[in-house]
Amino acid sequence: MNQVNLKRLAQELNLSIATVSRALQDSYEVSSQTKERVKALAAELNYEPNAYASSLRRNISKTIGVVVPEVNNHFFSLVINGIEEVAHQSGYHVLIYLTHDDYEREVAITQYLTGGRVDGLLMSVASESQKFAHLQKLYVSKPAIVFFDRVCEAIATANVTTNDYESGYLATRHLIEAGCRHIAYLLVSGNLSIGRIRMQGYQAALRDHGLPYDDTLVVSDDGDDERNTARIMDLLRRRPEVDGIFASVEHLAISSYHACHALGRAIPAEVKIIGFSNLGVAALLAPALTTITQPAYEMGKAAAQILLCAIEKKRAISPGQSLVLKSELFARRSTAS
Amino acid sequence: MNQVNLKRLAQELNLSIATVSRALQDSYEVSSQTKERVKALAAELNYEPNAYASSLRRNISKTIGVVVPEVNNHFFSLVINGIEEVAHQSGYHVLIYLTHDDYEREVAITQYLTGGRVDGLLMSVASESQKFAHLQKLYVSKPAIVFFDRVCEAIATANVTTNDYESGYLATRHLIEAGCRHIAYLLVSGNLSIGRIRMQGYQAALRDHGLPYDDTLVVSDDGDDERNTARIMDLLRRRPEVDGIFASVEHLAISSYHACHALGRAIPAEVKIIGFSNLGVAALLAPALTTITQPAYEMGKAAAQILLCAIEKKRAISPGQSLVLKSELFARRSTAS
């Protein structure tokens, strides 16, 4: 199985390796006849350049890394779709890494990526990552980084996010206008900026409508769906006056449904639920779920575009290139009054 | 920004590059004191080996490719989860490519991958790929391949699938036992083996229960959700006697729900629906969807294990290593009698 490489092509064509290489790159230094000959043989022998040799020599990998907590999640899978779309168009390859919201794992992954394996990185930080030393290290090393949704504020680069404060405010107001007076907040993770910011919107809306903020109505994510459901059930039992739930992340909305079903609380009659979600079947749920939906696909595309643009132009990415896209509120049965 | 590589370490330690390289690999040829010195400095300088140089030299990339139609799909995202889990454990990196069920795109992707970029490949073929020349080419080239779910029968390698015939049979029988007499079949894609095999199970169940097979009750996937819904609505209008729908793939089940809602057909009273699906919220739909659920995560793990085992042992993969996992039927309201 004689590998077909430049040397092989050069031998068969009685040319030097250099000329073959240049011909395949359409260099002006090669005559058009030679180019034709080379390309014909390359096609015939099904020549494909060795990506590693090329990357080593040019110090460019044509590869970007995507680091996300999960892929089995509508938001992230849509983002990946967008990223892959842009990457494919520009001839980039996409390496994917899952942190499972685990700090250790995120550290290990970023360590890999300092080795020049990728030209750039798109990242949504793990919810447990309070420490940023590993990200700093990575940032100081080569690859360009763009954060999306779950950003790392300690690093001066571009972020692609959504209008989380506003969305938190609108979601809460939506519940209030639907008649809710005791609204629970289900928090992603206290050390994630999106959790905090959405919560600030929630608090502001309460204040503006003369409702007290009560931190015993805040339930934070446990990382496990079963346990989350149990926590929510616990809250609903302890505080029977709760008539609204704002889930700051999709799986907490789902857990809320399970909790209400288990306790026999009618949605929306007794408890109204709104949640951040990219669930395609939100409208088919029983009852249809009112969602704040982030433009996940567009976020992926935008983040990838910022990154690839910076890579191609060999320019550093500045925080000024950050983008804030708008989420949309889809009012459905789960918050009907 | 002096890159830290073996040469740099060697200079600072007054050693040769070879010794440093060997020390980092825990070679028995290096004294333990030297190893310590080397490792200490490597850690201090945050040395990370250049993946491309290493891959070039060793002709091993420690990278596998995953080619799937979509990632925004519960089945595939769970599979990817499983794959990533196994890959991560074995220190492999995962490149991901989406075909969007597009033949041209699949060809382009397989072309990339002949270049030795990956040591192996996990693949679910695009539904439109009737021609296998590109896969043959890839197969003849280096990387080991394992297909999962949507296999390419023309290639003699291991496949990881589920008991599709049996599942098709059971799903159909489930509808018949629930009282259905005119069961529509929603086909993934005629040239996909899974579409055919599931359909054979459907036909066999009809036959065994004395029901006629009627190919005008078969609707095939159009690739677009809106149009699929329209097709199903069309069928339901044309053939008002249809009292059961068997969707051989998740998004067709969802489209069936939309179609029934649009036409005001009650599920399950007038039309019962069962579908292949890995939708986490199937039980929360209105009404809860009866599903045949494939063990997607396990399939991903199994496929990756077969692949990585073959790569590490440098052994060819034989069709004999193929695995057939069992899907599970979850009976819910959508097929209640």
Place this chain on the structure above:
DNA sequence: TTTATCTACGTAAACGTTTACATAGCTTCG
């Protein structure tokens, strides 16, 4: 005609790693 410029190609070094081979200094054994 001489010189400069251009065209089309070749030579060889480099990218960072791995590894076959060589070797210098020991130890061991007959």
Place this chain on the structure above:
DNA sequence: CGAAGCTATGTAAACGTTTACGTAGATAAA
């Protein structure tokens, strides 16, 4: 004491590509 073997290290080639530099021949300019 010499041969053999071991230990710990160095030398250098190789992986396949890209590219700076060199050059032979042709053409153009002076």
